[in-house]
Amino acid sequence: MADGEELLNAAEFIKDRLYFAILRHKPKNSANTHYFSVDDELVYENFYADFGPLNMAMLYRYCCKLNKKIKISSIFGSLLYFIMDNHLASKDTQRLLCC
Numbered sequence: 001m002a003d004g005e006e007l008l009n010a011a012e013f014i015k016d017r018l019y020f021a022i023l024r025h026k027p028k029n030s031a032n033t034h035y036f037s038v039d040d041e042l043v044y045e046n047f048y049a050d051f052g053p054l055n056m057a058m059l060y061r062y063c064c065k066l067n068k069k070i071k072i073s074s075i076f077g078s079l080l081y082f083i084m085d086n087h088l089a090s091k092d093t094q095r096l097l098c099c
Helices: 005-009 056-076 089-099
Strands: 010-014 016-024 031-035 079-083
Touching: 031 056, 056 079
Parallel strands: 016 079, 031 079
Antiparallel strands: 010 016
């Protein structure tokens, strides 16, 4: 389970619905909380030695996924946490996705 302090430091993007958190490991979902990540799904394909951002197709895929998750979480009244691993180098790109 996620450390309580880690979740307290989560950034709120939509009041009482969507949060962004950097965690050491992915917690298990519960009846009122759902965690999701795109760490393994949306991988940046660099053009030499650059580091991002993601291309428009990946951004579109992320937006569709987020929209679907927000709709489902509003139906069930659950909190939604967009999370990422603590050790990844793409933290800025992941934060921008949530904006």
